[in-house]
Amino acid sequence: MSYDTEHVRNAGETPRTITNIPAFTELLDNTDLAALYTSIRRAGTMTGPELVETTPVSKKTVYDYLHKLEQAGLISQVGDDAGTAVYAAEEFELKLTVRNTQVSVTPELVEIVAHEDEYPAIQRVLDDSGLVTFALAHDLVNAHSEGDVTIRQMAELTGLSTGTTYDLVEALYSILDLGDDNSAATTYTPDDFDDEESNLRHELFDE
Known part of the structure; x- marks a missing residue:
């Protein structure tokens, strides 16, 4: 796997290069760290004391x-509240390339990683297939929610078994609140492959 560090950048209005790549990669491997970053990003801004009250780790760990x-x-x-630092999360994008396949790691993917302990399918895919496959599957889940790909196509593109793909889709639908009150991952019935589907992998990877 190659880490395209030249393109690991703050994705805000004034992009800055993300520093300390080991800390960044830990964000993808440490569910507590991922959850803390996600909490700040979801809230918009947070302080250390607020995080101490809402996260399961110790006060020392929060500040570390x-x-x-x-x-x-x-x-x-981004500010100061009665002498207490106020933090905001930075947007970012990390491009990973493996065997000519490029995927992007974003805060949305980090949020999924933060739920790894709650959903065995997430942990299984990360452990058995790696981050690039997981990131590709994450992208395809969004396409699946729009009806653009089937479970069977996702399994073909990622190399995952159909059962694992289904379990992962179900988990991500729940985390990302995809669909509406009357729909879920189970409502999309995969169609049989037609002649054009053999080109799907090439279309995705050539873009």
């Missing part, structure tokens, strides 16, 4: 994580 994320350029101090 805040320091690590700030040093890596993944969060920044």
Whole structure:
């Protein structure tokens, strides 16, 4: 796997290069760190004391994580509340390339990683198939929710078994709140492959 560090950038209005790549990669491997970053991003802004109250890790760990994320350029101090630092999450994109397949790691993917302990399918795909396959599957789940690909096509493109693909889709539908009250991953019935579907992998990877 190659980490295209030249393109690991803050994706805001004034992009900055993300520093400290080890801290960044830990964000993808440490569910507590991913959850803390996601909490800040979801809330818009948060302080250390607020995070201590809402996260399951110790006070010391919260502040260690805040320091690590700030040093890596993944969060920044945006204000002061009665002497307490106020933090906001930075947007970013990391491009990963493996065997000529390129996928992007984004805050949305980090949010999924934060749920790894809750959904065995997420942990199974990450452990058995790696981050690139997981990131590709994440992209395809969004396409699946729009009716653009089937479970069977997703399995073909990612190399996952149909059962694992289905379990992963079900998990991500739940986390991302995809569909509406009357729909879920189970409502999309895969069609049989036709002659054009053999070109789907090439179309995705050539873009």
